[in-house]
Amino acid sequence: MEVCFLGTNGWYDTETGSTVCTLISAPGAVVVLDAGGGLAKLDRHLSPEDPRPVYIFLSHFHLDHIGGLHTLTKFNLPGGLTLCGPAGGRAVLRTFVNAPFTVPLDGLPYPVHLCELPGEAAALPFPVQALPLVHAGLTLGFRLELDGRIIAYCPDTGYCENAVTLARRADLLITECAYKTGQSSESWPHLNPETAARIAREAGARRLALTHFDARIYGSLPERREAEAAARADFPETFAARDDLRIEC
Numbered sequence: 744m745e746v747c748f749l750g751t752n753g754w755y756d757t758e759t760g761s762t763v764c765t766l767i768s769a770p771g772a773v774v775v776l777d778a779g780g781g782l783a784k785l786d787r788h789l790s791p792e793d794p795r796p797v798y799i800f801l802s803h804f805h806l807d808h809i810g811g812l813h814t815l816t817k818f819n820l821p822g823g824l825t826l827c828g829p830a831g832g833r834a835v836l837r838t839f840v841n842a843p844f845t846v847p848l849d850g851l852p853y854p855v856h857l858c859e860l861p862g863e864a865a866a867l868p869f870p871v872q873a874l875p876l877v878h879a880g881l882t883l884g885f886r887l888e889l890d891g892r893i894i895a896y897c898p899d900t901g902y903c904e905n906a907v908t909l910a911r912r913a914d915l916l917i918t919e920c921a922y923k924t925g926q927s928s929e930s931w932p933h934l935n936p937e938t939a940a941r942i943a944r945e946a947g948a949r950r951l952a953l954t955h956f957d958a959r960i961y962g963s964l965p966e967r968r969e970a971e972a973a974a975r976a977d978f979p980e981t982f983a984a985r986d987d988l989r990i991e992c
Contacts, residue, residue: 744767744769744770744845744889744890744940744991744992745749745767745768745797745877745989745990745991745992746765746766746767746768746894746948746952746989746990746991746992747765747768747788747987747988747989747990748761748764748765748766748781748952748954748984748986748987748988749761749765749766749781749784749788749986749987750762750764750765750766750779750780750781750782750784750986751781751824751954751955751956751985751986751988752780752807752809752955752956752957753807753899753919753921753939753956753957753958754807754957754958754959755807755958756907756958757818758959758983759956759958759961759962759963759964759967760781760812760956761779761780761781761783761811761986762779762780762781762807762808762810762896763777763779763781763919763954764776764777764778764779764781764782765781765896765917765954765969766785766809767825767855767887767889767894767992768788768943769817769865769889770890771868771890772789772796772797772798772868772889772900772913773789773793773795773796773797773798773822773847774797774799774800774887774889775797775798775799775800775894776797776800776802776833776885776899776917777799777800777801777802777808777809778799778801778808778810778811778812779807779808779809779811780807780810780811781795781810781811781843781986782799782812782814782815783814783817783964784852784987785814785818786817786818789806789818789820789832790856791819792821792822792943793820793822794822794936795822795870795923796820796822796823796824796825796826796868797820797822797825797838797929798824798825798827798836798867798944799824799825799826799827800827800828800860800871800885800887800896801826801827801829801832802828802829802876802879802882802884802885802890802896802898802899803828803829803830803878803880803881803882803883803898803899804828804829804835804839804881805880805899808898808899809839812839812840812845813838813844813846813878814843815840815845815846815851815935815938816824816845816846816851816852817981818925819852819853820853823853823854823855823856823908824839824851824854824856825851825855825856825857825858825867825900826848826855826856826857826858827857827859827860827867827871828858828859828860828883828961829859829873829881829883829958830859830862830881831859831881832857832858832859833857833859833870834860836848836872837857838967840889843858844905846916853992854967856890858883859978860873860883861873861874862881869887869888869889870887870888871885871886871887871888872885872886873885873886874886874901874905874908874909874911874991875901875905876897876898876900876905876906877901877902877903877905877983878899878900878901878932878933878990879930879931879932880976881921882898882899882900882940882956884897884898884900884905884906884909885903885909886909886910886913889952892915892971892992893912893913893914893915894910894913894914894915894916894917894992895910895911895913895915895916895917895946895948896907896917896918897909897910897917897918897919897934897942897953898917898918898919899918899919899921899932899933899952900918900932900933900934901929901932901933901934901938902938902941903915903941904955906918906942906946907942907945907946908946909945909946910942910943910948911921911946911947911948912946912947912948912949913942913946913975914948914949914950914992915948915949915950915951915952915990916942916943916946916948916950916951916952917952917954917984917992918933918941918942918943918951918952918953918954919932919933919934919953919954920936920939920953920954920955920956920967920970920974920983921934921955921956921960922933922934922935922957922960922969923933923935923936923960923961923966923969924936924969924970924973925936925937926960933957933970935970935973936953936970936971936973936974937973937979939951939953939974939981940973940974940975940976940978940981941977941978943978943980943981944977944978945987948978950980950981950982951978951980951982952980952981952982952983952984952990953967953971953973953983953984954984956970956983964985967983968983970983
């Protein structure tokens, strides 16, 4: 199973990367975690004839996590698309992915289904756990079981027990790292390298990937490597993601 980081910025695109989007390519399904600007690169990794169904998991509806949805018209997804998001997501998506903003969901050249989590998780063909995280509004973290692997995704959150629960013994934990060492905010919760590493260590995860680097705070890729080094001091199996990085899981 391959994981490719299509977008690794938070807030807005810069020369360091597109906004957050992660592709998981498994034998029976294609999973996308959030739909920032990096989603536009999806067709670099899927052929137009790929029969696998595509599932996009939206953690919340801030624009850096959903802005890439306007590029859905460029893809050919013969296996169909399922958009999964927090409760209330149907109304949000039918507003945002619709005129006058973009082509409506029912105008796309493939079938689209909407799924609200956690209530409708049983309808998905693989195990998914969705729990609320600590952010400025309702934000979900996800735990996915695919091809015998466990991948946990904890975007836009401060440290919380739900993040540790989702990451428990995960083969790969993907967390945001919007803040630098020592930075925090109770009114706008996000992780820094130390709190991301703490979650991974307490959960007994196997590997930690840092992504969603705040574009204003992290102006260069070397600054991401500094965050990687800080996290490794507590959790050695940490790496800082960059756009187009591919790893095997």
